[in-house]
Amino acid sequence: MIVWGYSTKTQIVKSVDIGCSHCHHKTLNIVAYKKVFDLFWIPCFPFSAQHALACPTCGTHYDISSTTIDVKTLKSSPSWKHFIGLIIFPLILGSVHVFSKMKEDNYLKEAEIYRQNIQADDKVILETDEDKKFPYVVYKVTxxxxxxxxxVFSKYAYKTLDRARNAAKYPKDGDFETTESPISKEEFNTLSNIKAIVR
Structure with missing residues (x-):
C-alpha cells in the first residue's frame, strides 16, 4: 500500500516596511505557503505556492493582494528538505535491489556446494519458463x-525465490506429486536453472 498526500511548508521570503495594524510592529514578512507532495510522509517536491503577509510579532496575516507587492516577482527557492524524498526513495530501492542480489548470489553458492553431494530429502529450486508469473518449482530428491x-516435483509453482525456499523448508502434506521423475547425475550437474538447494 502506498501512502501519499501533501503537506504545507512555510517559508519567509523577505521583510517589507509595512506596519502591523494590530500590534503596530514596523515590518511584515512575506510568507510563502508551499504545498509539497509527500510519499509515506516524506516530502518529495513542491508543486504550488501561495503568498501572504504575516506579522513576525503577533502572527496576524494579511492578504497580499491588497498591497502593491507583485507576487509574480517574488522568488522563493524551495528548501532542499522539500526534495528529500527524491533522494531517499531511490536509495531505498537501490539498497533493496543490491541486498536481494546478494541474497540470490548466496543461494547460488550454497546450491553449488550441495550440488556436489546431493542427498535424499534435499529440495532443489528450479526456475522454469513455463509460467512467467510463477517461475519457481521445487524438486524434492527422494x-x-x-x-x-x-x-518428485512440487504441485505448486511459486512467484518468488523466497516463497519457494520457504515451501521447501517447511513442506506440508500433499505439496509434492506422487509420480517420481528421474534425472541422470551428469544432466543434473549441468542444469543452469538451479537457483537454490535447501537441505
Whole structure:
C-alpha cells in the first residue's frame, strides 16, 4: 500500500516596511505557503505556492493582494528538505535491489556446494519458463545412486525465490506429486536453472 498526500511548508521570503495594524510592529514578512507532495510522509517536491503577509510579532496575516507587492516577482527557492524524498526513495530501492542480489548470489553458492553431494530429502529450486508469473518449482530428491537422482516435483509453482525456499523448508502434506521423475547425475550437474538447494 502506498501512502501519499501533501503537506504545507512555510517559508519567509523577505521583510517589507509595512506596519502591523494590530500590534503596530514596523515590518511584515512575506510568507510563502508551499504545498509539497509527500510519499509515506516524506516530502518529495513542491508543486504550488501561495503568498501572504504575516506579522513576525503577533502572527496576524494579511492578504497580499491588497498591497502593491507583485507576487509574480517574488522568488522563493524551495528548501532542499522539500526534495528529500527524491533522494531517499531511490536509495531505498537501490539498497533493496543490491541486498536481494546478494541474497540470490548466496543461494547460488550454497546450491553449488550441495550440488556436489546431493542427498535424499534435499529440495532443489528450479526456475522454469513455463509460467512467467510463477517461475519457481521445487524438486524434492527422494533417492540418489551413482548415476541417477530420483525425485518428485512440487504441485505448486511459486512467484518468488523466497516463497519457494520457504515451501521447501517447511513442506506440508500433499505439496509434492506422487509420480517420481528421474534425472541422470551428469544432466543434473549441468542444469543452469538451479537457483537454490535447501537441505
Amino acid at each position: 533417492n540418489t545412486s551413482d548415476l541417477t537422482i530420483t525425485g
